[in-house]
Amino acid sequence: xxxxxxxxxxxxxxxxxxxxxxxxxxxxxxxxxxxxxxxxxxxxxxxxxxxxxxxxxxxxxxxxxxxxxxxxxxxxxxxxxxxxxxxxxxxxxxxxxxxxxxxxxxxxxxxxxxxxxxxxxxxxxxxxxxxxxxxxxxxxxxxxxxxxxxxxxxxxxxxxxxxxxxxxxxxxxxxxxxxxxxxxxxxxxxxxxxxxxxxxxxxxxxxxxxxxxxxxxxxxxxxxxxxxxxxxxxxxxxxxxxxxxxxxxxxxxxxxxxxxxxxxxxxxxxxxxxxxxxxxxxxxxxxxxxxxxxxxxxxxxxxxxxxxxxxxxxxxxxxxxxxxxxxxxxxxxxxxxxxxxxxxxxxxxxxxxxxxxxxxxxxxxxxxxxxxxxxxxxxxxxxxxxxxxxxxxxxxxxxxxxxxxxxxxxxx
Numbered sequence: 001x002x003x004x005x006x007x008x009x010x011x012x013x014x015x016x017x018x019x020x021x022x023x024x025x026x027x028x029x030x031x032x033x034x035x036x037x038x039x040x041x042x043x044x045x046x047x048x049x050x051x052x053x054x055x056x057x058x059x060x061x062x063x064x065x066x067x068x069x070x071x072x073x074x075x076x077x078x079x080x081x082x083x084x085x086x087x088x089x090x091x092x093x094x095x096x097x098x099x100x101x102x103x104x105x106x107x108x109x110x111x112x113x114x115x116x117x118x119x120x121x122x123x124x125x126x127x128x129x130x131x132x133x134x135x136x137x138x139x140x141x142x143x144x145x146x147x148x149x150x151x152x153x154x155x156x157x158x159x160x161x162x163x164x165x166x167x168x169x170x171x172x173x174x175x176x177x178x179x180x181x182x183x184x185x186x187x188x189x190x191x192x193x194x195x196x197x198x199x200x201x202x203x204x205x206x207x208x209x210x211x212x213x214x215x216x217x218x219x220x221x222x223x224x225x226x227x228x229x230x231x232x233x234x235x236x237x238x239x240x241x242x243x244x245x246x247x248x249x250x251x252x253x254x255x256x257x258x259x260x261x262x263x264x265x266x267x268x269x270x271x272x273x274x275x276x277x278x279x280x281x282x283x284x285x286x287x288x289x290x291x292x293x294x295x296x297x298x299x300x301x302x303x304x305x306x307x308x309x310x311x312x313x314x315x316x317x318x319x320x321x322x323x324x325x326x327x328x329x330x331x332x333x334x335x336x337x338x339x340x341x342x343x344x345x346x347x348x349x350x351x352x353x354x355x356x357x358x359x360x361x362x363x364x365x366x367x368x369x370x371x372x373x374x375x376x377x378x379x380x381x382x383x384x385x386x387x388x389x390x391x392x393x394x395x396x397x398x399x400x401x402x403x404x405x406x407x408x409x410x411x412x
Contacts, residue, residue, distance in 0.1 A: 002115065003025050003114050003115055004114065004115060004116040005058055005059050005113070005114050006024065006025050006058075007022065007023070007024050007025070007055060007056055007057050007058055007059075008022075008023050008057065008058075008059050008060070008061065008110050008111075008113045008114040009021065009022045009023070009052060009055075009057045009059070009060045009061070009110055009113075010023070010060075010061050010062070010105075010106040010107060010108065010109030010110030010111070010112075010113060011060060011061070011062040011072060011106060011109070012062075012063075012105040012106040012109065013062055013063065013065065013068045013069045013072055014040075014068065015040065015068055016039065016040055017037055017038065017039055017040060018037070018038050018040060018045075018048065018072055019035065019036075019037050019105070019106040020035065020036055020037070020038060020048055020051070020052075020106060021033050021034070021035040021106035021107040021109070021110045022034050022035075022051075022052070022055050022057055022110065023107070023110040023111060023114055024055070025114070031111070031114070033107050033110065034055075035106060035107060036048075036051065040068070040071065040072070042071075042075070045071065045072060045075035046075065046079065048072075048075070049075055049076055049078075049079030049080060050079070052076070052079075052080070052083070053079070053080060057083065058083065058084060059083070059084040059085075059086060059113055059114075060076060060083060060084070060085050060086065060113075061085075061086040061088055061109050061110065061112065061113035061118070061120075062085075062086075062087065062088065062109070063087075063088050063089075063090045063093060063109070064087045064088065064089065064090070064121060065090055069087070070129075073085055073087070073123070074126070077126070085120075085123055086113050086118070086120035087120055087121045087122075087123045088109070088112075088113075088118045088119075088120060088121065089118075089119075089121055092118050092119065093108075093109065093112065093118060096108075096112060096117060096118070122276075122277075122282055122283070122292065124277060125277070127247070128273075128274060128277050130247065131244065131247045131248075131270070131273070131274040132274040132275065132317075134240055134243050134244050134247070134274075135244060135270055135271040135274040135275075135317075136274075136317055137240065138237060138240045138241075138244070138267070138271075139271070139317065139320075139321075141233055141236055141237050141240070142237070144233060145230065145233050145234075145237075148226055148229055148230050148233065149170075149171055149230070151226055152170070152171065152179075152223060152226050152227065152230070153170060155219050155222055155223050155226070156170070156179070156213075156215075156223070158219065159213045159214060159215040159216070159219055160212070160213035160214060161182065161210065161211065161212075161213040161215070162209070162210040162213075163175055163178060163179065163207075163210050163211070165210060166200070166203055166206050166207055166210050167200065167207075171230070173197055174195065174196045174197045174198070174200045176227075177195040177197075178192050178193070178195050178196070178207070178211065179223075179227070180227075181195060182211060182213075182215065183215070183220055183223055183224055183227075185215075185220075189208045189209075189211035189212050190208050192207070192208075192211045193205075193207035193208040193211060241267075244267075244270045245266075245270075248266075248269075248270055248273070251273055251278055253372075254273070254278050254368075254369055254372075255269050255270075255273075257368050257372075257373070257374050257375060258272075258365065258368060258369075258375070260374060260375040261329075261361070261364065261365070261368075261375045262328075262329045262332045262335045262337060263325040263326060263327075263328040263329025263330075263332070263337065263361065264325055264329075265328075268321055268324065268325045271317065271318075271321045272318065272321060272322070272365065275293075275315055275317055275318040275321075276289065276293075276318065276365075276369075278369050279369075280366055280369050280370035281370070283366070286362070286363040286366040286367065289362060289363075289366050290359050290362055290363065291312055291314065292314055292315065293314045293315050293318045293319055293322065293362060294311055294312055294313055294314025294315060294316065294318075294319040295311060295314070295319060295322065295355060295358055295359040295362060296311065296312055296314075296359065297310075297311055297312075311355060319358070322358040322359075322361060322362055323354060323355065323358045325358070325361060326354050326355075326357040326358040326361055327354060329357065329361065330354070330357060335377070336377050336378045337357055337360075337361070340357060340360070341353055341354070341357050344356050344357070
């Protein structure tokens with residue numbers, strides 16, 4: 001079997017220990033293996049890196065399971081920045097038969113890497129890893145905000161307060177002011193209704209009725225706690241946004257190009273760059289990036305016929321953000337994305353259609369980042385001849401008589 005590397009190492013990672021196997025190929029084609037076990041404390045990982053340096057290991061392979069691989073990779077990167085690290089999908093390793101013990105796992109992985117029987121996954125740089133930490137934590141804060149908001153609505157509805165019936169956003173400026181006044185308990189409903197702003201001031205009579213209710217002492221305490229957590233959530237998101245903007249500074253030219261695409265804002269662009277980076281050469285093609293993100297359809301072919309299949313598993317953070325941006329894009333009037341969504345939704349339904357739009361947006365992002373070009377809206381697609389015939393038949397069924405336009409005179 002042909003070898004891609006003369007020396008390779010496989011690491012089987014656990015919480016407390018790592019099993020490292022170094023495989024060397026000699027002149028006779030034999031591959032002797034030496035295996036050692038190290039603890040996962042920082043100093044022990046330094047000893048592991050020094051041992052890899054002693055044997056001139058050029059490539060290291062390990063599985064991307066859990067979070068235990070991250071400090072191992074960081075120790076290798078700090079100890080030997082030029083060493084190649086193959087972060088391997090465990091599902092791909094399982095496809096190749098091998099024995100399931102810790103020692104044999106590391107030895108088998110070193111063999112797979114040496115002969116190129118597995119493919120490395122995208123390994124973000126330390127800069128991207130930090131940006132990912134911030135953007136993913138921001139995603140959790142947004143989810144927490146939604147949960148807290150729903151809990152507030154549940155409590156006030158239980159108390160008979162019907163602000164949600166009148167206000168589109170109970171926690172907006174008007175709703176929050178009225179809610180704080182209700183919890184203080186010192187203002188009558190008529191005075192609370194006067195706290196409305198903007199268009200809500202035309203609904204003061206209805207707001208006065210909505211402010212009537214009975215808030216128990218327990219509900220009052222819970223609501224104050226929930227509102228305090230919402231305020232803390234807002235402060236944390238603002239601080240996070242400042243940190244994210246600082247780390248986006250080296251990529252501002254790419255950010256400005258991406259902001260021209262409908263549906264993309266600074267928050268979504270930061271999340272996308274954190275997951276993919278700006279160097280598209282690591283993915284090879286737009287199709288590979290779509291497959292890695294989990295937006296490419298699966299393969300289901302039998303007897304030469306292609307059948308519908310679920311999308312593949314991929315980066316859930318990137319997929320979720322792209323679907324959200326796709327919904328924002330298709331809601332903007334006069335855009336290609338809205339027109340394309342209208343064509344797809346009739347045939348696929350809204351869920352599959354929005355995934356298709358998200359994939360098309362990711363393809364556009366790929367070329368913008370790869371080529372360093374500005375966003376150019378695709379030309380409006382013309383209806384197919386089949387669609388034209390169907391629309392003509394519908395009009396004729398309604399009693400309309402259609403006459404073709406006169407043929408243009410030939411140009412001499």
